[in-house]
Amino acid sequence: MNENNQMVKALGLKESISMTIGTVVGVGLFTSGSAQIGVVGPWIIVFTFLALLISIWPCLLYGEMAAMLPVAGGTYNYAKHGVGRIWANIAGWQYIVSVVAISAGETLAFSNYFKMLLDQFGVNIERIDSRIIAIALIVIFLILNYRGIEFSGRIQTAFVFFFWGCSVLWFLYMIPKVHMEYFGGFGMNQLPPFKELMYIFGLIWWCYTGFETCVSMGAETKFPQYTLPRALKISVFLVFAVNAIFQWFLVGLVPHRLYPVIASADAPYAEGLKAVGLVGFPIILLCIGIAFGGDLSTINPGIAAPARYIYAMAEDHALPKFLGKIHPQYKTPYVAIIVVGIINIILIATNSINYIASISLISLAICYMIGCLAFLGLRKNYSKLRRPYKAPFGITGAIFTIIVYGFMLIFADKVALLTAGIIGIISIFYAATIGAKYKDEALSIDEEIGTVEEPMANEKVELDKQYKAWKYVTIVVTIIALGIYAIPSIINL
Numbered sequence: 001m002n003e004n005n006q007m008v009k010a011l012g013l014k015e016s017i018s019m020t021i022g023t024v025v026g027v028g029l030f031t032s033g034s035a036q037i038g039v040v041g042p043w044i045i046v047f048t049f050l051a052l053l054i055s056i057w058p059c060l061l062y063g064e065m066a067a068m069l070p071v072a073g074g075t076y077n078y079a080k081h082g083v084g085r086i087w088a089n090i091a092g093w094q095y096i097v098s099v100v101a102i103s104a105g106e107t108l109a110f111s112n113y114f115k116m117l118l119d120q121f122g123v124n125i126e127r128i129d130s131r132i133i134a135i136a137l138i139v140i141f142l143i144l145n146y147r148g149i150e151f152s153g154r155i156q157t158a159f160v161f162f163f164w165g166c167s168v169l170w171f172l173y174m175i176p177k178v179h180m181e182y183f184g185g186f187g188m189n190q191l192p193p194f195k196e197l198m199y200i201f202g203l204i205w206w207c208y209t210g211f212e213t214c215v216s217m218g219a220e221t222k223f224p225q226y227t228l229p230r231a232l233k234i235s236v237f238l239v240f241a242v243n244a245i246f247q248w249f250l251v252g253l254v255p256h257r258l259y260p261v262i263a264s265a266d267a268p269y270a271e272g273l274k275a276v277g278l279v280g281f282p283i284i285l286l287c288i289g290i291a292f293g294g295d296l297s298t299i300n301p302g303i304a305a306p307a308r309y310i311y312a313m314a315e316d317h318a319l320p321k322f323l324g325k326i327h328p329q330y331k332t333p334y335v336a337i338i339v340v341g342i343i344n345i346i347l348i349a350t351n352s353i354n355y356i357a358s359i360s361l362i363s364l365a366i367c368y369m370i371g372c373l374a375f376l377g378l379r380k381n382y383s384k385l386r387r388p389y390k391a392p393f394g395i396t397g398a399i400f401t402i403i404v405y406g407f408m409l410i411f412a413d414k415v416a417l418l419t420a421g422i423i424g425i426i427s428i429f430y431a432a433t434i435g436a437k438y439k440d441e442a443l444s445i446d447e448e449i450g451t452v453e454e455p456m457a458n459e460k461v462e463l464d465k466q467y468k469a470w471k472y473v474t475i476v477v478t479i480i481a482l483g484i485y486a487i488p489s490i491i492n493l
Helices: 013-024 027-035 037-068 075-082 085-120 130-147 149-177 194-208 224-253 256-263 268-275 281-315 334-348 353-381 394-409 414-432 435-441 445-449 457-483 487-491
Strands: none
Touching (some): 013 224, 013 457, 027 037, 027 268, 027 281, 037 194, 037 353, 037 394, 075 353, 085 130, 085 281, 085 353, 224 457, 256 268, 268 281
C-alpha cells in the first residue's frame, strides 16, 4: 500500500469510547426505542437488560478480533480471513447500509427535537420539511469528516460530554417530578402477543447496535491491540446505563393513561413532557441535550465508520478501487465519505424512522452473525496467531449469539428484511464476479496486520491508568442505572 494512501493514527481510548457511544446512543433511545414504553410500560427495563445480555458476548468477541487484526474494515476483514470473501462482502455491505441508516435516522430525530425546542421559544417551523434540516446537517458532518479524523474525534468527544452534562442537569431537575407509583400497575396480561413483543425487543436491541463502531477505525487508533477491546467492554455497559436511566425517567414522568401519546410520538421524551404539562425549561434542556449532544454525537461516527469500511473494501477490490482514495492533504477516505453522504440522503428521503430503524437492526444483526462465524473461523484457522486479548468462552458465545440473533430476525419488519436480502444478493454477485478477479492479489493475514507498534513503558502505564478510570466510572454508573429501578419498589412497600 502506498504511504500516501494511508490514514493517520489519531484515536485513543477516550475517542474510541466516544465514537462508539456516539453511534449507539441517539435515534434508537430517543425515538423508536423509548416509544416502546407506550406499549410495554415499566417492563422496558427487562427488555433493555436482556438487550445488554445479548450484546456483551459479541463485544468480547469483537474485542479479541480487533486486537488480533487492528486494521480498518472491522467485520469485513475478520470475515475475509475467517470464512472467506463471499461472507466478507455480505458483512461489509450490510454494515455500511446499517450504520449509514443510523446516521440518517439520527438527522431526522434531530429535526423533530429541534422543532420541539424552537416551539418552546414561540418559533414554529413545522412547515419546514424535516428532511431539509436533516440533509443540511448531513452536509455539515460530511465536511467535518472530509477535513480529518483527528478534528472529527475531538468534536465527537465534545458532543458526548455535552450530552452527559445536559443529561445530568436534566436528571437532577426532574427527580422531584418523578412519580414512583407510575412504576407499578402494569402486569404481564397487558403486554402484546409474543410476535409483537419480539418485534418490540428488536427495536429496543437496536439501541445497542453499533457497539463495534470503534473497530472499523482500527487503522486510525493508537495501540489498537489494547485500546479497542477496552473501548468495547466499557461502551456496552455505558450504553445500557444511559438507556436505563433515561427510560426510568420517562416511565416515572408519564402516567399509564398517556402511553398512547408516547407510542405514536416522533420525539417521545419531548412529547411525553408536553403531555404532562412539563413545558418550558424541562423540554428546552432535554431537547438541547438530545439534539445537540445525543443526535450530533451519533451522526459523526455514522459517517466516519462506514466510510472506513468502504475504504478497506475498495483497497481489497470488494468495491470499486476509486472508493479507496485518500485525500493527499487531509489523509481521509474522501470519496468513501461522499458515497456515505449520498446513501444518507437517499434514506432521509424516505422520511420514515421506523423503516430506517428496521433496515439498520436487520443489517447489523446479519453483520454480527457473520462476525461470529468469522470469530470461529479465526480461532480454527489461525489458532497460533497472537491475541493480545482473548474472549472468555468465545466459541460458546459465538454460537449462542448466532442462534439468538437469527431467531430475532424471524420477527423483524418484512419490507426491511427484503431490503437487506437484496443488498446481500448484490454483494454476493459482486464478490463472485468482479471481486473474484483479484482473489490472488489479496494480502495474507500477516501482511495485512503488518507491524503493530507496542507502547513504551510509560505509555503502557498511561493506557492502563486511563482504562482503570473509565472502568470505575462505568461500574458506578451501571450500578446506579440498575439501582434506581429498586427505589420505586422500596418506597411503595
